[in-house]
Amino acid sequence: MAIHKLKYVVVVLMYMVVIIAPVAKADVDCGQVVSFIAPCINYLMNGGAVPGGCCDGVKNLVLLAQTTADKQTACNCLKAQAAAISTFKNANGEALPGKCGVNLPYKISNSANCDNIKF
Template sequence: MASLKIAMVVLMCFSLMGASITQATISCGQVRSALTPCLNYLQNTGPLAPPCCASVKNLAAAAQTTGDKQVACNCLKFVPSKIPNLNQGNVASLPGKCGFSFPYKISASTNCATYV
Protein backbone atom coordinates (compact mmCIF):
# COMPACT_ATOMS: atom_id res chain seq x y z
CA MET A 1 0.00 0.00 0.00
CA ALA A 2 2.85 2.39 0.79
CA SER A 3 4.39 1.76 -2.65
CA LEU A 4 1.09 2.69 -4.28
CA LYS A 5 0.97 5.97 -2.36
CA ILE A 6 4.55 6.73 -3.33
CA ALA A 7 3.82 5.97 -6.96
CA MET A 8 0.87 8.36 -6.86
CA VAL A 9 3.02 11.17 -5.42
CA VAL A 10 5.64 10.58 -8.10
CA LEU A 11 2.90 10.55 -10.74
CA MET A 12 1.58 13.92 -9.65
CA CYS A 13 5.06 15.44 -9.55
CA PHE A 14 5.96 14.25 -13.02
CA SER A 15 2.63 15.35 -14.46
CA LEU A 16 3.20 18.89 -13.26
CA MET A 17 6.75 19.00 -14.57
CA GLY A 18 5.95 17.63 -18.02
CA ALA A 19 4.16 20.75 -19.22
CA SER A 20 7.20 23.00 -18.88
CA ILE A 21 9.54 21.25 -21.34
CA THR A 22 8.97 21.82 -25.05
CA GLN A 23 10.14 20.00 -28.17
CA ALA A 24 10.30 16.62 -26.51
CA THR A 25 8.61 13.39 -27.46
CA ILE A 26 9.38 11.70 -24.15
CA SER A 27 7.25 12.64 -21.15
CA CYS A 28 7.62 12.63 -17.39
CA GLY A 29 4.92 9.99 -17.44
CA GLN A 30 7.25 7.73 -19.39
CA VAL A 31 10.07 8.47 -16.95
CA ARG A 32 7.77 7.68 -14.04
CA SER A 33 6.67 4.44 -15.66
CA ALA A 34 10.28 3.46 -16.25
CA LEU A 35 11.06 3.92 -12.56
CA THR A 36 8.03 2.08 -11.21
CA PRO A 37 9.73 -1.35 -11.31
CA CYS A 38 12.64 0.20 -9.38
CA LEU A 39 10.77 1.58 -6.36
CA ASN A 40 11.67 -1.29 -4.01
CA TYR A 41 15.35 -0.98 -4.87
CA LEU A 42 15.31 2.83 -4.67
CA GLN A 43 13.68 2.66 -1.24
CA ASN A 44 16.09 -0.04 -0.10
CA THR A 45 13.21 -2.47 0.52
CA GLY A 46 14.10 -4.99 -2.18
CA PRO A 47 16.77 -6.12 -4.60
CA LEU A 48 17.57 -4.56 -7.95
CA ALA A 49 15.25 -6.53 -10.22
CA PRO A 50 15.89 -7.23 -13.92
CA PRO A 51 12.62 -5.48 -14.95
CA CYS A 52 13.97 -2.28 -13.36
CA CYS A 53 17.17 -2.34 -15.39
CA ALA A 54 15.36 -3.22 -18.61
CA SER A 55 12.89 -0.39 -18.09
CA VAL A 56 15.53 2.24 -17.31
CA LYS A 57 17.71 1.10 -20.25
CA ASN A 58 14.70 1.50 -22.56
CA LEU A 59 14.13 5.00 -21.19
CA ALA A 60 17.76 5.94 -21.82
CA ALA A 61 17.55 4.59 -25.37
CA ALA A 62 14.33 6.53 -26.01
CA ALA A 63 15.84 9.86 -24.93
CA GLN A 64 17.65 10.72 -28.16
CA THR A 65 16.97 14.41 -28.78
CA THR A 66 18.13 17.30 -26.61
CA GLY A 67 14.52 17.94 -25.58
CA ASP A 68 14.01 14.30 -24.61
CA LYS A 69 17.24 14.25 -22.61
CA GLN A 70 16.29 17.45 -20.79
CA VAL A 71 12.84 16.08 -19.91
CA ALA A 72 14.34 12.84 -18.61
CA CYS A 73 17.01 14.71 -16.66
CA ASN A 74 14.56 17.18 -15.09
CA CYS A 75 12.16 14.40 -14.15
CA LEU A 76 14.93 12.24 -12.67
CA LYS A 77 16.39 15.07 -10.63
CA PHE A 78 13.17 15.56 -8.69
CA VAL A 79 12.64 11.91 -7.79
CA PRO A 80 14.74 12.13 -4.60
CA SER A 81 12.59 14.91 -3.20
CA LYS A 82 9.27 13.16 -3.87
CA ILE A 83 9.80 9.58 -2.70
CA PRO A 84 9.96 8.98 1.05
CA ASN A 85 12.71 6.74 2.42
CA LEU A 86 14.66 6.96 -0.80
CA ASN A 87 18.23 5.67 -0.67
CA GLN A 88 20.26 8.36 -2.49
CA GLY A 89 23.11 5.92 -3.08
CA ASN A 90 20.77 3.52 -4.86
CA VAL A 91 19.48 6.34 -7.04
CA ALA A 92 22.96 7.42 -8.08
CA SER A 93 24.18 3.86 -8.64
CA LEU A 94 21.19 2.70 -10.71
CA PRO A 95 22.71 3.25 -14.18
CA GLY A 96 26.03 1.62 -13.30
CA LYS A 97 24.40 -1.34 -11.59
CA CYS A 98 22.21 -1.83 -14.65
CA GLY A 99 25.21 -1.75 -16.98
CA PHE A 100 24.86 1.58 -18.77
CA SER A 101 25.59 5.24 -18.15
CA PHE A 102 23.68 8.50 -18.21
CA PRO A 103 25.49 11.66 -19.34
CA TYR A 104 24.71 13.21 -15.93
CA LYS A 105 24.42 12.27 -12.29
CA ILE A 106 20.88 11.46 -11.13
CA SER A 107 20.58 14.03 -8.38
CA ALA A 108 18.41 16.95 -7.30
CA SER A 109 21.45 19.22 -7.74
CA THR A 110 22.03 18.31 -11.39
CA ASN A 111 21.79 21.26 -13.77
CA CYS A 112 20.16 19.58 -16.74
CA ALA A 113 20.92 22.49 -19.08
CA THR A 114 24.65 22.01 -18.44
CA TYR A 115 24.84 18.24 -18.90
CA VAL A 116 22.41 17.80 -21.77
Protein backbone atom coordinates in the same frame (compact mmCIF):
# COMPACT_ATOMS: atom_id res chain seq x y z
CA MET B 1 15.24 38.04 -65.58
CA ALA B 2 15.82 34.33 -64.78
CA ILE B 3 18.46 35.18 -62.16
CA HIS B 4 16.06 37.63 -60.50
CA LYS B 5 13.41 34.89 -60.27
CA LEU B 6 15.98 32.45 -58.91
CA LYS B 7 16.94 34.93 -56.17
CA TYR B 8 13.27 35.35 -55.32
CA VAL B 9 12.77 31.57 -55.08
CA VAL B 10 15.84 31.19 -52.85
CA VAL B 11 14.63 33.95 -50.51
CA VAL B 12 11.17 32.40 -50.30
CA LEU B 13 12.64 28.98 -49.56
CA MET B 14 14.86 30.46 -46.84
CA TYR B 15 11.83 32.04 -45.17
CA MET B 16 9.95 28.75 -45.39
CA VAL B 17 12.82 26.91 -43.69
CA VAL B 18 12.88 29.45 -40.86
CA ILE B 19 9.12 29.37 -40.41
CA ILE B 20 8.75 25.61 -40.67
CA ALA B 21 11.95 24.67 -38.81
CA PRO B 22 11.09 22.53 -35.80
CA VAL B 23 11.61 23.97 -32.37
CA ALA B 24 13.59 21.78 -29.97
CA LYS B 25 10.91 19.87 -28.14
CA ALA B 26 11.21 16.85 -25.94
CA ASP B 27 9.52 13.70 -27.16
CA VAL B 28 9.84 12.20 -23.68
CA ASP B 29 7.29 13.01 -21.00
CA CYS B 30 7.35 12.47 -17.25
CA GLY B 31 4.70 9.78 -17.43
CA GLN B 32 6.98 7.65 -19.60
CA VAL B 33 9.97 8.26 -17.33
CA VAL B 34 8.02 7.34 -14.20
CA SER B 35 6.65 4.17 -15.80
CA PHE B 36 10.15 3.08 -16.84
CA ILE B 37 11.58 3.71 -13.37
CA ALA B 38 8.61 2.41 -11.34
CA PRO B 39 10.10 -1.11 -10.96
CA CYS B 40 13.18 0.54 -9.40
CA ILE B 41 11.44 2.34 -6.54
CA ASN B 42 12.15 -0.29 -3.90
CA TYR B 43 15.84 -0.35 -4.85
CA LEU B 44 16.04 3.46 -4.91
CA MET B 45 14.62 3.64 -1.38
CA ASN B 46 16.19 0.57 0.22
CA GLY B 47 19.12 -0.62 -1.91
CA GLY B 48 19.77 -4.35 -2.17
CA ALA B 49 19.38 -6.30 -5.39
CA VAL B 50 18.23 -4.46 -8.50
CA PRO B 51 15.13 -6.12 -9.98
CA GLY B 52 15.40 -7.21 -13.64
CA GLY B 53 12.38 -5.13 -14.60
CA CYS B 54 14.14 -2.11 -13.18
CA CYS B 55 17.12 -2.46 -15.50
CA ASP B 56 14.79 -3.03 -18.44
CA GLY B 57 13.15 0.31 -17.63
CA VAL B 58 16.48 2.14 -17.29
CA LYS B 59 17.66 0.70 -20.61
CA ASN B 60 14.40 1.71 -22.30
CA LEU B 61 14.78 5.22 -20.90
CA VAL B 62 18.27 5.46 -22.41
CA LEU B 63 16.92 4.30 -25.78
CA LEU B 64 13.99 6.73 -25.67
CA ALA B 65 15.87 9.85 -24.55
CA GLN B 66 18.22 10.52 -27.46
CA THR B 67 18.16 14.31 -27.89
CA THR B 68 19.39 16.95 -25.46
CA ALA B 69 15.80 18.05 -24.84
CA ASP B 70 14.73 14.45 -24.14
CA LYS B 71 17.63 13.88 -21.75
CA GLN B 72 16.95 17.12 -19.90
CA THR B 73 13.26 16.24 -19.59
CA ALA B 74 14.06 12.75 -18.30
CA CYS B 75 16.60 14.16 -15.85
CA ASN B 76 14.16 16.76 -14.52
CA CYS B 77 11.43 14.12 -14.13
CA LEU B 78 13.79 11.82 -12.22
CA LYS B 79 14.98 14.72 -10.08
CA ALA B 80 11.40 15.65 -9.20
CA GLN B 81 10.51 12.04 -8.41
CA ALA B 82 13.59 11.68 -6.21
CA ALA B 83 12.67 14.85 -4.33
CA ALA B 84 9.09 13.62 -3.86
CA ILE B 85 10.16 10.34 -2.21
CA SER B 86 11.25 11.11 1.33
CA THR B 87 13.20 7.85 1.66
CA PHE B 88 14.96 8.16 -1.71
CA LYS B 89 18.69 7.54 -1.39
CA ASN B 90 20.86 9.49 -3.85
CA ALA B 91 23.64 6.90 -3.60
CA ASN B 92 21.26 4.20 -4.88
CA GLY B 93 20.04 6.44 -7.70
CA GLU B 94 23.53 7.36 -8.76
CA ALA B 95 24.65 3.71 -8.72
CA LEU B 96 21.62 2.38 -10.64
CA PRO B 97 22.75 3.03 -14.24
CA GLY B 98 26.07 1.27 -13.63
CA LYS B 99 24.34 -1.68 -11.98
CA CYS B 100 22.15 -1.94 -15.08
CA GLY B 101 25.10 -1.65 -17.44
CA VAL B 102 24.08 1.64 -19.04
CA ASN B 103 25.51 5.13 -19.10
CA LEU B 104 23.30 8.11 -18.34
CA PRO B 105 24.63 11.64 -18.96
CA TYR B 106 23.05 12.73 -15.64
CA LYS B 107 22.62 11.45 -12.12
CA ILE B 108 19.43 9.95 -10.79
CA SER B 109 19.41 12.29 -7.85
CA ASN B 110 17.34 14.98 -6.19
CA SER B 111 20.25 17.36 -6.78
CA ALA B 112 21.01 16.61 -10.45
CA ASN B 113 21.91 19.59 -12.63
CA CYS B 114 19.79 18.83 -15.66
CA ASP B 115 20.52 22.11 -17.41
CA ASN B 116 24.16 21.08 -17.99
CA ILE B 117 23.21 18.13 -20.21
CA LYS B 118 24.51 18.72 -23.72
CA PHE B 119 24.34 16.33 -26.63
